[in-house]
Amino acid sequence: MLPEKPTLEIEPSAPKVSRRQKRADALRKRALSPVRIILMVLMLPLTTMAIAVGVYLRTSEFKHEEALVHLIALAGCGAVETIVSGPFIEGRPGYHPRNDPDGDGVACDIRRPAAGQSAVSQTAETPRSRSVGNAKFVRP
Incomplete structure (x- = not known):
C-alpha cells in the first residue's frame, strides 16, 4: 500500500482585487x-x-452686446435702464411691445411733464389700458 499524500486544504478567500478595479x-x-x-x-x-x-x-440678428440688451429688456424697463439708458425705438435692440404702453413705437421712454404740469398731477392719472395679450394687469 502506498502512503497517503497529505492534502492541502485551501480556505476559500476573497478574490484578489486589482489596482485597476x-x-x-x-x-x-x-x-x-x-x-x-x-x-x-x-x-x-x-x-x-x-x-x-x-x-x-x-x-440673433443683433450684435452680441445688443442681443444681451434685448434679452434684459424682456425683464422690463427698470432692469434694462440699469445697464443702458432708453428710450428704445421699434425695430431696434431693447424694444418690446410690452414696454411700450402707449403704443407710439418708443419703449421705456421717460415721460417729462409739460411746461404747465407738475410731476404730481402726472402720477395721479387713471391707469392706461394695456394691449391685448400683455401679462400685466391694470388695477381697477
Missing part, C-alpha cells in the same frame, strides 16, 4: 454620491439658461 470602484462611488447628484439636479436650471442664452446670442 479599486480605482474603478472609487470613481464609481464618487460619481454616484448623493451630494453630487443633488448638486447636478440643482444646477440644471442654470445650465439650461446658459445654453439658451448662448444659442440666442449666436442666432
Whole structure:
C-alpha cells in the first residue's frame, strides 16, 4: 500500500482585487454620491439658461452686446435702464411691445411733464389700458 499524500486544504478567500478595479470602484462611488447628484439636479436650471442664452446670442440678428440688451429688456424697463439708458425705438435692440404702453413705437421712454404740469398731477392719472395679450394687469 502506498502512503497517503497529505492534502492541502485551501480556505476559500476573497478574490484578489486589482489596482485597476479599486480605482474603478472609487470613481464609481464618487460619481454616484448623493451630494453630487443633488448638486447636478440643482444646477440644471442654470445650465439650461446658459445654453439658451448662448444659442440666442449666436442666432440673433443683433450684435452680441445688443442681443444681451434685448434679452434684459424682456425683464422690463427698470432692469434694462440699469445697464443702458432708453428710450428704445421699434425695430431696434431693447424694444418690446410690452414696454411700450402707449403704443407710439418708443419703449421705456421717460415721460417729462409739460411746461404747465407738475410731476404730481402726472402720477395721479387713471391707469392706461394695456394691449391685448400683455401679462400685466391694470388695477381697477
